[in-house]
Amino acid sequence: MERYQDSKLYRIRHSTAHVMAQAVLEKFPQAKIAIGPPIEDGFYYDFDLPRPLTDEDLAGIEARMRDIIREGHDFVRKEVSADEARALFHDQPYKLELIDGLERGGVDEYGEKTDEAPVISTYTQDSFEDLCRGPHVANTREINPDALSITFKAPAGAYWRGDENREMLTRIYGTAWETAEQLEEYLALLEEARKRDHRVIGQQLGLFTFSQLVGKGLPLWKPNGAILRDLLERFLREVQIERGYEPVITPHIARVALYEKSGHYPYYKDSQYSPFEVEGDLFMLKPMNCPHHIHVYKDDLHSYRDLPMRMAEFGTVYRYEKSGELHGLTRVRGFTQDDAHIFCTPEQLEDEFVGVIDLVESILNGLGLNDRRARVGIRDPQSDKYVGSDEVWEQAAQAIIAAATRKGLDFTVEEGEAAFYGPKLDFIVRDALKREWQISTIQVDYNLPARFELEYVGEDNERHQPIMIHRALYGSMERFVAVLIEHYAGAFPAWLAPVQVALIPVADRHIAYAQDVANILHSKGLRVQVDDSNGRVGGKIRAATQQKIPWMLVVGDRDAASSTVSVRLRSGEDLGAQPVLAFADLATRLVESKSLELA
Numbered sequence: 001m002e003r004y005q006d007s008k009l010y011r012i013r014h015s016t017a018h019v020m021a022q023a024v025l026e027k028f029p030q031a032k033i034a035i036g037p038p039i040e041d042g043f044y045y046d047f048d049l050p051r052p053l054t055d056e057d058l059a060g061i062e063a064r065m066r067d068i069i070r071e072g073h074d075f076v077r078k079e080v081s082a083d084e085a086r087a088l089f090h091d092q093p094y095k096l097e098l099i100d101g102l103e104r105g106g107v108d109e110y111g112e113k114t115d116e117a118p119v120i121s122t123y124t125q126d127s128f129e130d131l132c133r134g135p136h137v138a139n140t141r142e143i144n145p146d147a148l149s150i151t152f153k154a155p156a157g158a159y160w161r162g163d164e165n166r167e168m169l170t171r172i173y174g175t176a177w178e179t180a181e182q183l184e185e186y187l188a189l190l191e192e193a194r195k196r197d198h199r200v201i202g203q204q205l206g207l208f209t210f211s212q213l214v215g216k217g218l219p220l221w222k223p224n225g226a227i228l229r230d231l232l233e234r235f236l237r238e239v240q241i242e243r244g245y246e247p248v249i250t251p252h253i254a255r256v257a258l259y260e261k262s263g264h265y266p267y268y269k270d271s272q273y274s275p276f277e278v279e280g281d282l283f284m285l286k287p288m289n290c291p292h293h294i295h296v297y298k299d300d301l302h303s304y305r306d307l308p309m310r311m312a313e314f315g316t317v318y319r320y321e322k323s324g325e326l327h328g329l330t331r332v333r334g335f336t337q338d339d340a341h342i343f344c345t346p347e348q349l350e351d352e353f354v355g356v357i358d359l360v361e362s363i364l365n366g367l368g369l370n371d372r373r374a375r376v377g378i379r380d381p382q383s384d385k386y387v388g389s390d391e392v393w394e395q396a397a398q399a400i401i402a403a404a405t406r407k408g409l410d411f412t413v414e415e416g417e418a419a420f421y422g423p424k425l426d427f428i429v430r431d432a433l434k435r436e437w438q439i440s441t442i443q444v445d446y447n448l449p450a451r452f453e454l455e456y457v458g459e460d461n462e463r464h465q466p467i468m469i470h471r472a473l474y475g476s477m478e479r480f481v482a483v484l485i486e487h488y489a490g491a492f493p494a495w496l497a498p499v500q501v502a503l504i505p506v507a508d509r510h511i512a513y514a515q516d517v518a519n520i521l522h523s524k525g526l527r528v529q530v531d532d533s534n535g536r537v538g539g540k541i542r543a544a545t546q547q548k549i550p551w552m553l554v555v556g557d558r559d560a561a562s563s564t565v566s567v568r569l570r571s572g573e574d575l576g577a578q579p580v581l582a583f584a585d586l587a588t589r590l591v592e593s594k595s596l597e598l599a
């Protein structure tokens, strides 16, 4: 498959970014330009502008871009020395900083780390010259003026070089395609994604919030969100118990020495919080649960008869993320993994691995995430960031491939996708909008058992080293909930809905009856809400629909007289009047079976 970076679309997008920068500079000659790379589905360019942009500005810039394209300008490449480049960009401070980096080497013209030789080149079209290594299309005519759009519609900011101590720039996003139809399809998808944004729905449904005083990237789960998360945890806990997992609980901090021994420190230093001193010893927030579980294992002497040992914990870990990179629940600074570690003998490895694949499949299928692929991640042979011998890596990779093959998984093998201590199998889910999310991961590890000198007594009465499997099905609870919100657009299967039934009395005189019905349903284990507000029925139905409550029961005179409820679904479908107990049976049956249906 052709790499995106080598595709025509990539050159079109990169070239459109340059055209956009030209249009912006024509409008704001005093603007300073930063960087403008192609990205997945489009491109952006960062500017230091004299004033905030209005919708009119953006429309004008877009119109000017189309004119520039139709004028038919060549993209002309030129290699220059660092001093020539400085002269060319003498009034562009961001470019001057990038030129310094290029001259020193090790970074590219976007300021990103690179191994490529430091060549300084520019590309010019019409009046615009940019510090750039390309590649570009030959002429602006290769860009379809009817297949591009500026997609930035609200104030979007970005820090220069992602550093919140540096200047806040205006980032303008755009997209470009080969045909107008492709553009239209993409914009429709973008609009749908916007509607499903978990940050928006999370607020509408009262699932979670953030507080400036608590701190960025630290979500606060409100009752509705906590109910949802707790249901997901309980679902997995129950299945895990059936499959022989044992719960453990471990603390949120530990001595730095523990992570030095595991190799997480200093390897993951950049994504961890600074250590702090307690009584002369250094401690840190837990970035990983594995070393703690290892010490649970080490507390007893194990015989081969005790293995496999499957240890599970919903363990909260803390990772440093730059504030510019935080995003709703998907990029946070503290999150909870549904973490488990399996300690087993080499003979048990493949069966255990297959068992985890089964578990992943049953959980993801149960949640309606059926569209997915698998990826076996092995070492990047060029890199030295991995620990352990070649033989052990080979053995582990073979065990994973054997298990995946036995399960009939559709998988690819990709270099450079391994953990630092071993190869892994990842499950990548496609959501309702066909966007991919890496969710579950299963990893084989011979290295941590060696580092921590783990043992079991074998059948031969000798000491042997167990193998560890690390696995997480949801991955991070925070991120997983975000994926579910966007997949379902907040309309969760009934068993996960924070409120399952809304009772809607037609008039005040029906409130008492509504309350009686609510009590009956509540006693059957359903989560019920009575809307006793003053509004009209239509308004109450709209409110419940916006809350994505699966079942709405409208009750009036006839219902109260005959012990029925008039059932409406959040889809708008009307199921008519049903005896209260018949509805209760239907709802509890669908909830208990974790059905994705509402009728």
Ligand SMILES: [Zn+2]
Residues within 6 Å of the ligand: 014, 018, 036, 123, 130, 131, 132, 133, 134
């Ligand atoms: Zn460029």
Ligand SMILES: [Zn+2]
Residues within 6 Å of the ligand: 289, 290, 341, 470, 471
């Ligand atoms: Zn682990």
